[in-house]
Amino acid sequence: MERGAIVAEVRKAFGERITEVDEAALEPFVRCEASTWPDLARFLKERCGLDMLVCLSGIDRGKGVGLEAVYNLERCDASRVGIAVKIRVPYEAAVIPSVETVWRTADWHEREAWDLLGIRFEGHHNLVRILCAEDWEGHPLRKDYKSPDRYHGIKNNVV
């Protein structure tokens, strides 16, 4: 199944729930609302055979746009056909349903996105910080993040 066919299938099954499709971009993607995502994820894995979640990138798109999660999916065979799914959420309600039961690797990726960007993944069994220390404050990859002056009494910003 080529990428075009996957997009067509997704369009047929989800119709209006897919808000945007760009096949001409450097990284072709489909966009959907957060509420559609669990259904779409299961559809992509089970019907389209995209069995590998290659990457989950959280992006802070800046004021007025919000946070974005980009899921790069791929079929793990010789064709290596894949597509990206983008989901945009506002800062004040940065919640995306978790897909750790669909692709198990999403577990750690979602923890990372929560840790660094503060996107909350609903339904995740253990959404705690993964890279930063447990008592770290703030989400470092947000554009408005200021690194702490002191951490546990140790001076941090020296330059």
Next chain:
Amino acid sequence: MSSEATSTAALAPGGADLRTEEMLLNMGPQHPATHGVLRVMVRTDGEMVLDCEPHVGYLHRCFEKHCENVTTLQAVLYTDRLDYLTAMGNNWGFCMAVEKLYGPELVIPERAQYIRVICQELNRIASHLLAIGTYGMDVGAITPFLYCFREREKILTIFEHICGQRLNYNYIRPGGVAYDVDDAMLALIGDFCSYFLPKIDEYDDLLSGNDIFVKRTANVGVLSAKLAIDYGCTGPVLRGSGVPRDLRKDKPYGIYERFEFDVPVGSGEHGTVGDCFDRYMVRVREMRESTRIVRQALKSIPGGEIRSAKIKAKIRPPKGEAFTRIENSRGDLGFYVVSDGKEVLYRVKCRAPSFHNISVLPEISRGSMLADLIAIIGSLDIVLGEVDR
């Protein structure tokens, strides 16, 4: 989890009469076998591992934050320190993402392409040498480690001549490579290939053919292909499970389609497909394949430019988003790059293969012994710089 607990209880003679106590063992972040600063919380029943949970982040060096704050050219320096055993691959992966933003009109000069392949494959050998050496050490054989380092030093010397660094090269830059390689150096690389191939036999004698080593690794930490894909494992870990996925073959980047090489996969020679021995053996065989590629590249390397004229000293990648992956020595190394047309990239996300590979550890170590857990961690061959970024 509960099923595992009952199975260990069943192993104990006397069954229910024998009361055993679970012990919570904190392995790492400083432990000789965790390959850096991995911390694994292990719940054990005697020597039996009931469950384990890897804790990462002890080497979180804020790579992605740096990429948002320094120029694109400077960011290459930080990619070195991700998977510091295969810095060439990291450079290339990042540069490929940046180059993709420029679109198809950006053509990388032929000579640079060949140099990239040679450096990447040599670096793959160096990385696998360390993986094999430390793996031997994990199961108790110290001497192979020293032998591997002996060969590794030769590769590092070559790199030092090429780019002045032994570990973090900062050599492959967007649009080409930093410096040219002279013919004497290419001849030296050819000599190294001839020197190196018989040395692999030595490792085979010491480890691959060693009965104790085989007994320690075969049937240990069996990772099924389905589980590996579910966890996003790539590289030797996935190939050890019998899945012949290699980006150099599937989606040839650079000029890999011009070379002839095989993709070694695990076949369960001594046990089950996807056990520690298979993962180890894939690495040993990949070293031969890499040598093969280097030799082919040395034969046909052309002269000419090493940098594309299209990329100026001040790199301003065009607006856009790109996601590229290369086959690094630990698996698919991907970079998701978002540029808003400025000198500093808007966002860089690194898809680190080790991050996926280590996350599968609890699944494949349940019910094994403590010594097996060490063997399993070693066979996954993680680099914490990449896991934690």
Next chain:
Amino acid sequence: MSHIHDQELLMGTDSPLQDNILITQVDKLVNWTRRSSVWPMTFGLACCAIEMMATGASTYDIDRFGSGPFRATPRQADLMIVAGTVSHKMAPRVKRLFDQMPEPKFVIAMGACTVSGGPYIKHGYHVLKGVDRIIPVDVYVPGCPPRPEALLEGLFRIQEKMQRERLLDRTRVGVRPKLLVE
């Protein structure tokens, strides 16, 4: 701080017992043994750890100088080579390992990251800007990563420092480094 200074005067080089011929000879012997057998701790954090391994491997062979036995446990180590970036998450562990080592103990800060934070000094929110903020460092070995020869040179500096130890000098004036306090 002041009472330590007094103690330094009391026990320092001015003490008459220090120059006793017997004591100086014992000093010489003990310092020679310490210098000749500096056992480092197997303690790798990041990139520099690879160069530390290379220093122990065949080409550079740190064992020539008696520092071959890398001990995995801090209890048996004399020298802590902090090889690699120390993050804020790791810092308490590094300090704890240092505390677990028996006296006399020495620390080499290997690599730019442990010296000052290195390339991560400005934007590295999670990186400790120099390991001397948590443990006293005797010798700094710069480089990213330093070559094995540089680490060997660091070891020689430690050996020179050991030569200055005095048996009766509990405060180890002139040997014990200070913690960076801001």
Next chain:
Amino acid sequence: MNMDSGTLVEWVLGSDAGFWWRLAGVATAWALPITLWVSLVGLISIWLERKISAHIQCRLGPMEVGPHGALQTIADGVKLLAKEDLIPEGADRMLFALAPILAFAGTFVSFAVIPFGPDLIISDLDTGLYFLAAIGSLEAIGVIAAGWASNNKWALFGSVRAATQVVSYEIPLGLAFVTVAAVAGTLSMTEMVEQQSGMFWNWYMFRNPFMPIAFILYYIASLAECKRAPFDLPEAESELVSGFHTEYSGMRFAIFFLAEYAAMYVVSALAVVLFLGGWYTGIAPLDQALSASPLWGNVVGALVIITKSFVLIFVQMWLRWTLPRIRLDQMMHLCLKVMVPIGMFVLVLAALWQALLPYEGAVANHKPLFPAVGSIAGLAIFVLLTVGAWIWVRNTIRATTSFKSANYRI
């Protein structure tokens, strides 16, 4: 040197006056040479280990401390003595302090019954072998105590592994002892060596076709007893940090270290006495020429026994720096399910052989009767085993490396 134990004991116990002084005097007189010798053996074998391991690994090893690093071990030892002595919080202080001494005592006392020459033996007990088997396990108790007292999980793992190892290897080790005793008909060390005089085919190793197997069993079990690779499970640096001595520092650790290397010497010297002809060179005319004067007999005898022991120690080191470590369950499997049945068979068959074809002690009875059948069969079996093992190892390696560069297309 070889005092009659009986009269000595009588002398010590003789009268009430000065009993303790006499006891202390005798103990010192005996302990001093052993202490010196143990330290010397420790120094030499630790230095050897570092040099041999270095040369196996294409390195030089210690070079700067004394000529070729000869003073390295002295430097290490004095440094460890001068280190801070740490007892971790929460440790069982008394047991923690006692454990290294216990571990060392076992090895130390073993030296009392191991001969260095015809007369060079501290105490030629009638039950020498039995005494050794009993006292040799004391080291394991020290190790177990060390791990328990440390209040450290890694140390506890190490000590439990040590306990597991003891119950596994002691049985095949004991079976090997009993096999030798059955052939020798005595438990006295000197008597056993005397029986092995003459040419080398008189050694117990080649006495009958089953003795080479008994020797191999003994050697493997002795590797486990000294916790040497591939049986270094209680230490297992890559798994258990440092195993049972994780929390030990300074002098206490040095004692463990010394005990380990002394134990290596003990098991090797014992192998020499039990299987390899003790202080006899294995060439009868040479022995006769040397033993003309008792002094020379003792000096040369000591040299011979020490040389043979160090050859075996070298093999131990060679194995350590070549082989990976085996797993706990594999160790138990090997000891209990492979070595014990073989040991049983060897014991029964060797005893039967001895009963049916009794070996007339060529020297003891002054009958130059050469029991050719047994010795030829023993030698043949030994050669067969060696060659078989060689071929088996080569084949295993070749079979698994069918992809060697010879048959690989590059």
